[in-house]
Amino acid sequence: MQASTLRTESKPDNFLNSLSAYSKQHRAQRWEGTFGDFLIQILPSNPAALARSSHGYIWDMLLWHGRAAQGSDDQKARELFRRELFGVDESLGRVVDYFKAAAAGSDVGRRLLLLLGPPSGGKSTMAILLKRGIEEYSRTDEGALYAVKGSPLRESPLNLIPVSLRAGFRETYGVDINGEVSPWARDYVDRQCEGDYLRVPVERIFLSEAARCGIGTYAPHDPSTADIADLVGSVDLSKVAQIGDEGDPRAWSWSGAVYAASRGVLEMIEILKVKREFLYLLLTMTQEKNVKVARFPLIYLDETILAHTNLAEFNNFLQEKENEALLDRMVIIKVPYALSYRDEARIYKKLIYGAPAFRNTHLDPHVLHLAAVFAILTRHSKPEREGLDLPKKVRIFAGEAVEGFSETEVVRLKAESPDEGLTGVSPRFVINALSNAITRGNAHSLTSMELLLALKDAIESDARMDAKQKKQWFDHLVTARKEFYNRWVKEDVHRALFASFQNEAQQLLEKYLDEIEASLDQRQVTDPMTGENRAPDERFLRSVEEKINVSESGKQSFRQEIIRKAMVAFKAGEKFHLGSHARVREAIEQYLFEERRDVLRLVTSTSRPDDDARQKISVVQERLVKEYGYDEHSAQEALSYVTTLLSQE
Numbered sequence: 001m002q003a004s005t006l007r008t009e010s011k012p013d014n015f016l017n018s019l020s021a022y023s024k025q026h027r028a029q030r031w032e033g034t035f036g037d038f039l040i041q042i043l044p045s046n047p048a049a050l051a052r053s054s055h056g057y058i059w060d061m062l063l064w065h066g067r068a069a070q071g072s073d074d075q076k077a078r079e080l081f082r083r084e085l086f087g088v089d090e091s092l093g094r095v096v097d098y099f100k101a102a103a104a105g106s107d108v109g110r111r112l113l114l115l116l117g118p119p120s121g122g123k124s125t126m127a128i129l130l131k132r133g134i135e136e137y138s139r140t141d142e143g144a145l146y147a148v149k150g151s152p153l154r155e156s157p158l159n160l161i162p163v164s165l166r167a168g169f170r171e172t173y174g175v176d177i178n179g180e181v182s183p184w185a186r187d188y189v190d191r192q193c194e195g196d197y198l199r200v201p202v203e204r205i206f207l208s209e210a211a212r213c214g215i216g217t218y219a220p221h222d223p224s225t226a227d228i229a230d231l232v233g234s235v236d237l238s239k240v241a242q243i244g245d246e247g248d249p250r251a252w253s254w255s256g257a258v259y260a261a262s263r264g265v266l267e268m269i270e271i272l273k274v275k276r277e278f279l280y281l282l283l284t285m286t287q288e289k290n291v292k293v294a295r296f297p298l299i300y301l302d303e304t305i306l307a308h309t310n311l312a313e314f315n316n317f318l319q320e321k322e323n324e325a326l327l328d329r330m331v332i333i334k335v336p337y338a339l340s341y342r343d344e345a346r347i348y349k350k351l352i353y354g355a356p357a358f359r360n361t362h363l364d365p366h367v368l369h370l371a372a373v374f375a376i377l378t379r380h381s382k383p384e385r386e387g388l389d390l391p392k393k394v395r396i397f398a399g400e401a402v403e404g405f406s407e408t409e410v411v412r413l414k415a416e417s418p419d420e421g422l423t424g425v426s427p428r429f430v431i432n433a434l435s436n437a438i439t440r441g442n443a444h445s446l447t448s449m450e451l452l453l454a455l456k457d458a459i460e461s462d463a464r465m466d467a468k469q470k471k472q473w474f475d476h477l478v479t480a481r482k483e484f485y486n487r488w489v490k491e492d493v494h495r496a497l498f499a500s501f502q503n504e505a506q507q508l509l510e511k512y513l514d515e516i517e518a519s520l521d522q523r524q525v526t527d528p529m530t531g532e533n534r535a536p537d538e539r540f541l542r543s544v545e546e547k548i549n550v551s552e553s554g555k556q557s558f559r560q561e562i563i564r565k566a567m568v569a570f571k572a573g574e575k576f577h578l579g580s581h582a583r584v585r586e587a588i589e590q591y592l593f594e595e596r597r598d599v600l601r602l603v604t605s606t607s608r609p610d611d612d613a614r615q616k617i618s619v620v621q622e623r624l625v626k627e628y629g630y631d632e633h634s635a636q637e638a639l640s641y642v643t644t645l646l647s648q649e
Contacts, residue, residue, distance in 0.1 A: 029139060029204065031146070035157050036198035038146060047173035050146065051158060054264060054304045057145075058130065059103035061137040062096065074100070080133050085122050086346040087338025091115075094333045095126065102304075108331065112286045114271065115308040117335035118421075120428040123308040126335070127267045130306065131215050134264055138207040138214070145214070145263060149201035152254030153182050153262040153301065154213060157202045160185065180290075180300035184249040207264050214264030216257040216303075220273045228277060232256045232293050247295040258291060261303045271307035272317045276326075282307075283329045308335075311422060336421025337379050340398045344372035344427070351431050361438050362445045364638070365629035366488050370448050371430050373484045374455060377476040379424030381417050391483040401583045403549045425473070433458040445633040448485055449641065452477055486645060492630075493642045494593045496623035497616070505578055505588050508544075512588070513566055513576065515541050516559040547590035548583050 033041065043050060052060065059077070066076030077096045078089075085092065095113070102109035115123040137143035147154040159179035161169055166177050181189075185200070193199040207214035220226055227234075233256040240251045257266060268274075268282065285291050286305050290298040307330075317323050338344045345368040352358050352368075376394050383393050392402050396409050414420070437454035438446055459465065459473050518525045519536040527534055542555070550558045562584060566576040578585045617639070624635040 029144075029206075031204040032149065033202055034198060035160055035200045035202050038157055038202045039198075042146060043173070047175045049142070049144075050156070051175040051177060053103070053109065053178070054302050055099055055102035055109045057137075057143070057263075058134060058265065058304060059099045061134050061143060062099060064137055064140065064142055065133055081126065081129055084125055084129055084350070086350075087340055087343030088122050088335055091117075091122075091333055091335045092126075098331055098333070110287045110289075111329055111331045112283055112305045112307060114330045114332045115306070115335050116311065116314055116332055117308075118337060118423065118426060119310055120426040121335050121337050123335050124269075127306055127308065130265060131209055131267065135207050135209065135215070138205070145205050145207070146202055147205045147263070148185050148188075149203040150188070151182065151185055152259050153184065153299075154205055155179065155182050155185060155262065155300075156302075157200070159300070160189070160197045160200060162197075178289075179302060180298075182249075182299055183296045184252075184254070187249045205263075212260035214261065216259075216261030216264075216266045217269065218257040218266065219269040220271075226275060226278070228275075228281065229253075230256060231258050231278065231281060232291055233259065235295075249296070252293075252296070258285065258301055258303070261305075262301055263303065265304045265306055268305060268307035270309055270313065272309045272313040276322075279326055283326055287329055334422065336419075337375070337424060337426070339376060339379060339421050341369060341372035341376045341394060342398050344375055345369045347427050348372065348431060348434065351427070352434060355435075358435070358438055360444065362631045362634070364445075364447045364631075364634035365492070366448045366485055367434075367446055367451050369488075370480055370485050371434065371451055371455065373480040374473075374476055375425045375427070375430055377479060378473060379421050381420060383413070391479060394484075403554075403583075429458065430455070445631050447634045447637045448489070449637060452481060489638050490593065490642055490645065491589060492624060492628050493620065493638055494589070494596065496620045496628060497596070502578070505585075505592060508588050508592065509576075509578060509584065512541070512544055512584070513562070517563060520556075520559060520563060544587050544591050547587045547594075550587075 031042070049060075062077035062080055063073060066079030069076045069079045074093070074096055077100070078092050081092050095115075098108060098113055102111075115126060117123055134143075138145055145154075146157055148157055148160070156179055158169075158177045159181045161177055170176055189195060189197060189200060205213060209215040209217065218231065233253045235246050236251055236253040240246050243251045245251060260266075271279070271282075281291060282305055285301055285303075288298075289302060290300050292298055318327075338347065348368045348371060352361075352363070373394060376397070377390055380390060380393055380397075382390060387404055392405070393413065395402050396405055396413065399407075399410075401407075402409075433454045434446070434451065436458070437450055455477055456474065459470050459477075462470075465473070514525060515536050519538065519541065524533040525536055526532070541559075542552075545555055545558065562581060565581055569576040569580060578588065620639060621632065621635045624630040624638060625632060630638060
């Protein structure tokens with residue numbers, strides 16, 4: 001009992017120790033001094049880092065987060081997003097390219113970054129990850145930032161260096177200074193430091209959205225009542241009464257979102273809903289790095305503007321010709337829905353298990369993939385190419401081998417339909433259906449069939465859809481069940497029924513290899529049972545190949561491919577096994593399944609099973625639970641469902 005108590009008490013102790021260590025480290029990271037101290041103590045260690053633009057800072061942050069990853073800088077820069085965003089690699093690549101080019105000083109840095117896509121597609125998540133990324137980075141030695149203490153713009157102390165001395169600074173330290181001193185800092189130098197720049201206080205800052213330090217967020221409310229002061233501030237009348245001059249920087253309210261984002265990033269949510277004057281201000285700030293407000297000269301601001309909007313707002317924006325100049329100042333990146341059901345399932349897994357109430361709910365092994373297949377079907381356009389239907393297209397985008405189509409086919413399909421993924425069911429719709437199915441009966445287990453019923457109910461009750469769209473989505477549910485789930489669940493039950501399945505399948509694969517090798521070499525095979533020589537068993541070969549729709553005309557090239565891969569494995573000292581070729585594995589499994597169909601039907605469909613049948617059923621259920629990710633409830637349903645399928649065949 002005493003040992004147990006000590007173990008229990010150690011958990012809060014460990015947490016408190018971790019919190020204390022974090023607090024000490026945070027205090028140790030702080031630095032304060034004068035501008036003179038900064039030039040002597042801080043600047044010489046890394047002048048280039050201290051003179052970085054906001055784009056350069058974000059690019060270095062992305063590389064820092066990917067420092068442990070392998071590959072090029074472009075690949076490392078994506079690591080920040082990979083644990084949270086799935087199926088949007090192309091979009092992430094373009095975002096990374098934007099920051100890389102902007103950090104290098106190209107004109108891309110003078111463009112507003114606009115993420116365009118359907119709702120729940122990952123735009124906001126991308127922005128959140130960037131903001132959290134620079135918050136964390138600012139607490140590292142590599143990401144240390146310094147600012148004029150007390151400045152509402154948290155401007156770089158290097159901006160204090162007079163323009164006439166900047167050429168000498170470049171010769172001394174090898175970097176350029178691009179910023180300008182703010183009205184607030186200029187007034188502070190004159191009033192508090194008697195014009196002596198070296199006496200200006202400087203401190204290390206840590207970026208924080210909550211503290212409005214280096215990270216700003218603006219979400220428009222009613223466009224008709226929106227005030228541009230939300231972005232750039234306004235005169236503070238209470239201070240005017242004390243100071244007596246509306247043009248005094250101390251009388252200005254520096255609470256605008258653009259000031260909060262100075263040195264970091266400003267997120268503009270649904271940017272195209274704002275008034276045009278807002279857009280002109282933001283785009284001018286992006287282009288010229290300054291803003292103009294009443295009573296002040298131009299105010300220099302260095303920050304990255306990351307905006308996002310939906311397709312409806314963007315299409316409305318395109319209709320107005322006067323917006324062409326604004327579009328020319330934006331880098332627009334499409335962020336579509338995922339088009340691989342494997343990536344889509346990862347999104348659902350993250351969202352479902354991110355909710356504490358659902359972490360103890362068991363999902364059968366196909367629930368998330370089945371939901372994802374339905375979602376992907378709604379996002380794809382119907383293919384016009386001969387021999388290609390929607391189920392095959394879904395499989396191709398998931399990286400599966402499909403007869404008659406090469407592995408590079410997905411590139412062509414994307415080129416033919418560049419806007420795919422911008423419409424269809426959203427991850428939020430599916431997650432809502434999943435959540436309702438789990439909470440409705442306080443379920444501790446959810447099966448694939450229960451999922452399909454939940455999605456059907458969600459479609460029926462959705463008031464936004466007309467009857468035609470509902471019918472289309474119902475048809476997609478049927479397709480997902482027939483073309484994907486039926487195959488998955490039959491394979492599970494079949495493998496679970498035969499304990500020796502892997503050995504049988506490997507033996508069958510070796511027989512298949514022997515037969516096709518003899519067929520290609522035009523030689524006879526020695527029968528292992530009789531010892532007699534015979535011709536290759538063409539009937540057997542075709543019965544295997546037909547399971548994956550290998551045509552009579554295509555059998556020779558298919559067999560040559562298999563032998564070629566088997567030889568490559570042999571030369572590498574490896575064994576050609578079931579996992580070596582996905583299509584051969586599928587063919588062998590289907591062949592065995594057909595051979596054992598009657599046994600499976602007998603075992604699973606007996607209404608009053610005898611002891612032997614009951615034992616077999618028990619073993620199948622146990623293997624489904626232990627080895628294939630089912631629980632007792634979902635295993636029973638899988639067996640019952642497969643029995644129904646077999647009775648219909």
